[in-house]
Amino acid sequence: MKTKLLYLAMMIPGLANAQVFLEQTQAESGSYYKGILTVTAGCDGSSTTSITVDIPEGLQFVQPMPKAGWQLEIVKKPVERPFFKDGIEITEAVRQITWSGNSLHDIHFDEFIFRGRVGVGATSVLYFPVIQKCEAGELYWDQIAEVEPVKKTMPETGPQSVIDLMEEMEGLDKEHQNDQAKKSEISSDDDQVKADQHHHGHQMDMTDTADKMDHSAHSGHGQTTLQHPAPFVKVVDGTGDHNHH
Numbered sequence: 001m002k003t004k005l006l007y008l009a010m011m012i013p014g015l016a017n018a019q020v021f022l023e024q025t026q027a028e029s030g031s032y033y034k035g036i037l038t039v040t041a042g043c044d045g046s047s048t049t050s051i052t053v054d055i056p057e058g059l060q061f062v063q064p065m066p067k068a069g070w071q072l073e074i075v076k077k078p079v080e081r082p083f084f085k086d087g088i089e090i091t092e093a094v095r096q097i098t099w100s101g102n103s104l105h106d107i108h109f110d111e112f113i114f115r116g117r118v119g120v121g122a123t124s125v126l127y128f129p130v131i132q133k134c135e136a137g138e139l140y141w142d143q144i145a146e147v148e149p150v151k152k153t154m155p156e157t158g159p160q161s162v163i164d165l166m167e168e169m170e171g172l173d174k175e176h177q178n179d180q181a182k183k184s185e186i187s188s189d190d191d192q193v194k195a196d197q198h199h200h201g202h203q204m205d206m207t208d209t210a211d212k213m214d215h216s217a218h219s220g221h222g223q224t225t226l227q228h229p230a231p232f233v234k235v236v237d238g239t240g241d242h243n244h245h
Contacts, residue, residue, distance in 0.1 A: 028238025043134035058122030
């Protein structure tokens with residue numbers, strides 16, 4: 001039981017609230033994905049002057065959207081395995097996009113958009129590291145969580161679930177004690193006192209364990225917090241060539 005609780009506590013990822021993130025964090029394998037990169041703040045109050053996003057190899061045929069007032073620059077790199085599209089051999093692909101030459105005030109937000117096709121058999125999570133340059137300073141949004149960042153699992157693996165598990169295990173323990181009592185028809189007062197003391201001590205041990213696990217969960221939350229998490233997209237199985245606009 002303690003092993004299960006310790007495992008739950010260790011699985012609590014403390015992702016910080018990112019100010020640079022992708023609006024849509026899920027895409028189908030083989031489908032077209034529209035990446036809307038949202039920037040909600042600058043660098044400690046300083047206005048944003050440039051956004052650079054690295055494109056993972058799992059996203060193909062990438063097209064950036066021009067942005068009024070901003071200069072657009074793309075960097076292409078050779079692909080490991082050339083392939084054909086519409087009868088044309090593709091030997092290089094977009095691997096980096098930069099929007100620059102303008103200013104986004106710290107109190108404003110804006111969106112930087114691109115699209116591409118999620119490769120069939122792409123890894124389960126695609127990461128898009130971002131460099132945010134400002135009038136004063138820059139931020140690197142490139143940290144990757146040790147566990148898969150699926151938002152739906154967050155509430156189910158929090159400290160409250162540890163307590164729920166404790167209550168469930170305590171209930172099972174009581175059922176076990178009742179079964180043992182039914183098997184034994186002879187009981188003395190001394191035995192009853194010892195049993196009560198044992199049960200009381202067991203409850204205190206359970207409570208102490210729960211407190212430690214809850215503290216461990218909160219401590220782990222602080223230790224695993226990502227200050228600058230990389231934007232990501234979770235890839236799910238698709239049926240192939242869909243065109244999502």
